[in-house]
């Protein structure tokens with residue numbers, strides 16, 4: 001990709017659990033052309049899986065709906081790219097985002113959730129921002145800087 | 154649950170669960186259901202989660218472990234993880250799960 005060029009995808013899918021794997025595979029494929037490490041690839045897959053799973057089970061209460069994944073890849077310099085991934089739902093939303101993002105906080109105890117989803121997103125991505133309002137939905141915005149080997153070498 | 158015999162084995166009072174390639178929310182319900190049936194029917198005391206085939210796991214895996222731990226710990230049972238790759242070992246340790254599950258190498 002040329003300097004300052006941008007690549008962008010949008011994936012829209014039904015909020016069913018089968019699509020958790022689909023979303024993370026698409027995200028991985030989106031950056032597969034870069035020479036990223038296996039660990040970085042797994043980081044992105046895990047973060048996407050967390051956000052998509054949250055949309056399905058919390059946002060839409062496992063009753064279905066539409067989840068949108070937007071991913072943007074921007075070349076920043078000869079060997080760095082900025083990956084931005086957004087997972088959007090129009091489900092129930094989050095009343096207190098700060099509280100929801102605390103490690104071990106969960107409203108899904110009876111569904112055996114551990115409350116570690118946001119912690120994993122924050123651990124595996126460089127930046128995680130959540131915009132949400134009750135009954136409107138949730139957008140999880142994540143960024144990760146990917147350092148790659150120069151493709152031309 | 155197609156190959157239940159291969160995925161779930163009872164050796165003494167240990168239930169060994171062969172975890173799938175990808176452990177996520179989609180796979181969690183099936184694992185939970187099978188494991189709990191065997192815990193009830195076969196009076197299992199301890200559980201061994203075998204991650205030999207597992208290349209991906211998210212927080213749904215932690216939920217499976219915590220749930221099974223709750224079921225057997227009140228009877229003095231223990232939970233183990235075997236054949237974890239480097240990433241899954243790291244996931245279990247950094248999330249504090251090692252206070253309830255012993256990672257055997």
Ligand SMILES: Nc1ncnc2c1ncn2[C@@H]1O[C@H](COP(=O)(O)OP(=O)(O)OP(=O)(O)O)[C@@H](O)[C@H]1O
Nearest residue numbers: 054055058059100106107113114115116117118212
């Ligand atoms: N898309 C969403 N819509 C509504 N609520 C959400 C959404 N995402 C997260 N939440 C809320 O934030 C809480 C914390 O989310 P987090 O992913 O950290 O933990 P969890 O999903 O409860 O458990 P785990 O991810 O470990 O299985 C959830 O329990 C839920 O109440």
Ligand SMILES: [Mg+2]
Nearest residue numbers: 050054117118
């Ligand atoms: Mg979650």
